[in-house]
Amino acid sequence: MNYRRIASDGFWNNNVVFSQMLALCPLLAVTGTATNGLGMGIATLVVMVVSLLVVSLIRDLITPEVRIPVFILLIAATVTLVDMAMNAYTHELYQVLGLFIPLIVTNCAILGRAEAFASRQPVAKALFDGLMMGIGFTFVLVVLGAVREISGSGTLFADASLLLGDAFGFLEVTLIPDYRGFLLMILPPGAFIALGFILAAKRLIDDGIERRRERRAAAVQEGAA
């Protein structure tokens, strides 16, 4: 497992959502806008990195029989910290995301990475894996949030200053002025529909990459012959 592989796996090939299809409930629930997606993604990213780091640190101390409760406890403790921090520093966004921040505890992607990766890898790699998986998850949340926000209400990164501070107010764009709004995309069914189309797009891109690789391999073979 080299770092290059960990990075490409976390971000694309073994992406939490695209490939593992985990963590779908926060994904579908909070991605009404790109900003909400970004906030949720960053919160999950922090929890992921910290808990994977701790799990990897104590991986030789815990016996296999009790590992799941221990992982959950560690994750829960991290989530509580993130929860309090968000309440203190990004209070408005915290109110929007509401219950979904505490529910990061039950995010199966984090427990999944703790079990499958961090509990059997050295600290540096576990840390890096958590980072890349978190970035991959955040990426999907932002893309899905953006798709739903643009089609649903015609804006992008609305209320970004609530999350990132007033300096990032320039991110808030109204793409379609006087848009009537397509309510379905903001409602939960829109999340399923948009996610389906995004997954299809990912498959298409993978297909394209695969085909190009084959063509190159064929060209190399011809060159050798």
Added chain:
Amino acid sequence: MSAPRLEGRPPQAGPHTHAPRPRLGDMALVNIALLPAALWAVYLFGWPALNLLLVTLATALLAEAASLWLAGKPVRPHLSDGSALLTGLILALSLPPWAPWWIGVVGGLFAVVVGKQIFGGLGQNIFNPAMLGRTALLVSFPLEMTAWVTPRPLFTEHAPSFVEGLRITFVGLPDLDAVTSATLLDTAKTAVDQGGTIHGATGELFAGIHAFTGLTGGSMGETSALLLALGGLFLIWRGVIGWQVPAAVLGAVALLATVFHLIDPDRYLHAGHHLLSGALVLCAFFIATDPVTSPATRLGRILFGVGVGVLVWVIRTFGGYPDGNAFAILLMNALVPLIDHYVRPRIYGRDRRGAPLDTGKEGGR
């Protein structure tokens, strides 16, 4: 060794011999059966209705063609089976006649792409595409989807001219309230909500005969129960649809409405009002009978129809939306796999439990 080859003409009898398909498929017949109601709607609501109808049909066909092309399937044979046309037609008939053009485009796209082609095309979809399109529109654009204009028949004094029609469809109405009116179900619901009785509200304004011939406000196709019913009976006569589903839907609604009307005539609409609303007739004959999204067996279809009827009545009477056909259809569509699981056809040569039939000559006994 090569496989044996058939010499000369193939055998004419055998388990796999089938009749060549008739020139006009079932889908085409359904389209034809809907045509009178569609033409009547165009006459009643004028050029804007025609514009919307054409936009919706074109969108449905284009979306179908594009999806087929993307999926690498042959476009022409699939497109000419008439199913996309039918989806577009039913969808258009369920829209308010003066709705803006993008309602037809969004609805048509949603119905064909998300409702049907995503699942793999004709025969694979779980939910009725047209009803899915209509529901998506109703949930997203409640204002546009409940703007019922009063009928202004073509070539009469108040009818919009061709140019005005184009403006209504493609630019939008300047003043929606001036031309719209409540439908029968709307009026009844509002009256009950405000503590009144439905008598005053429905009395003279909506004589049943108006709903029957179509001279009331409403969706494009729900205005004439008579033409829709005739189209439906034509389909039953030609054997395209069975009588079970329409009978079950209409019967369930009629029974529930009658019972509750007898209990409290001030609160519950007379069964006649329910049955004469064209939306229910359209739903019973043309939408609930969709072979793809209804159960496979006769008993299953009766159960399905009763479920649709009960839900329509419940949503109309107690729900937040004025009419519940689309929701009823979608909810029952979701139950179809369950119905098909429990209500199975008898296997040929076996009884209902699956044991071989006793023919009396088995094993020489």
